[in-house]
Amino acid sequence: MRTVIPMTTTLPFKRYKTLHDALTSRHGVKVFKVPLNAGFSCPNKDGTSGVGGCIFCSPSGSGDFAGDPLDSLSSQYENRKAMLQKKWPDAKTIAYFQANTNTHAPVEHLRKLFETALTLDPALVGLSIATRCDALDEEKIALLAKLRDRTHLQVELGLQSIHEKTAQVINRGHDLACFTRAVQALRRHDIDVVVHIINGLPGEDMAMMMATLDYVNTLDIQGLKIHMLHIMHDTALGRQYLATPFPLLDLKSYVEITGRQIERLNPEVVVHRVTGDSPRDSLIAPLWTLKKFVVMNTLDHWFIEHNTRQGATFKAST
Incomplete structure (x- = not known):
């Protein structure tokens, strides 16, 4: 007889x-x-490569939980660290440049910014820099x-x-190449x-989402963040949805798709996220x-329930 684990049970693995696990193992x-x-x-x-931004992107540039840009880096860092340290008092930190495109500036500005970040805290062990492919040139990559x-x-x-039709719908502003x-x-x-990949984008079915994962598997990447499409106030997508609602994935469908993606994912890739965060007062759906x-x-x-794990159906590209 199969053992049924109650859904209220948090699994220890x-x-x-x-x-x-990856960060704890390393540090x-x-x-x-x-x-x-x-x-x-x-x-x-700002017009460099497009206007309006991705239709799902909030005014904060996906940095809804980051600090106030009017505050200094050190002030932002100390305030956020103090909150998180209540839970993990002995932890090390990574400074996460999250909001908007964090290489969209001259190299000298970036150099000063990142050098400042490295001096924020003796407990700081790394930097995480969120950016776009169209804001990376050889000089910035050398830095x-x-x-x-x-x-x-x-x-x-x-x-x-990976689908160009979807890229146009969401106004991504760059191509797959x-x-x-x-x-x-x-x-x-x-x-x-x-x-980062998003499940539940307008017009996409499970086969299309799996195709995106398959393409990711052909690349030499070290981490993957999987998000459900969030529809938020003060976004182009939010305005579209309120005017003409369209079907969204429910929890069961999202878990099925995400589970199948991870099952097919290269087992060496670290899964950074399996769902996203949005402020409660900003979220329209789901x-x-x-x-x-x-x-x-x-x-x-x-x-x-499916007796499977990351990489169980992974096929290395030839």
């Missing part, structure tokens, strides 16, 4: 390679990321390579989907790359995403 202690807002814009908002030699560096790139070139350029310098730990726990149980 994961069937996929988590960021927590020997708990490590948490401190989100920062360094006041950057986005080339897809990142020097940082990589001195600290634990991660560069996060948003792919969201641009993204691929950026990943390859970063990896030539041995810089860790973390890729409201089930507010219960983050329910989503994670449901996914854990999905792996148990």
Whole structure:
């Protein structure tokens, strides 16, 4: 008889390679990321490569939990660290440049900014820099390579989907070739790359979402963040949805798709996220995403019920 684990039970292990485990293994202690807002814009908002930005992106540039850009980096860092340290008093930290496009500036400005970040705290063991493929040139990548030699560096790139029709719908502002070139350029310098994908984008079915994962598997990446599409106030997508609602994935469908993606994912890739966060007062839909730990726990149980794990159906590219 199969043992049924109650859904209220939090499992003591994961069937996929988590960021927590990867960081603890590397640094020997708990490590948490401190989100920062360094006041950057986005080339897809300011006219450099486009206007309006991605239709799902909030005015804060996906930095809704980062600090106030009017505050200094040190002030933001100390405030956020103090909150997180209540839970993990002995942890190390990674400064996470989260809001907007964090290489969208001249190299000298970036150099000063990242050098400042490295001096914020003796407990700081790394930098995580969220950016776009169209804001990375050879000079900026050379700067990142020097940082990589001195600290634990991660560069996060948003792919969201490999499908060009979807890219146009969401106003991503770059093509797949641009993204691929950026990943390859970063990896030539041995810089860790973390890729973001979104499930539930308008017009996409499960086969399309699986195709995005399959393409990611062909790339030399070190981390993956999987998000459910969030529809938020003060976004182009939010205005579209309120005017003409369209179907969204429910929790069961999202977990099924995400589970199958992780099952097919390269087992060496660290899974940084299996669901996203949005401020409660900003989120229009789907409201089930507010219960983050329910989503994670449901996914854990999905792996148990299907007797599978990350990489179980992975096929290495030839």
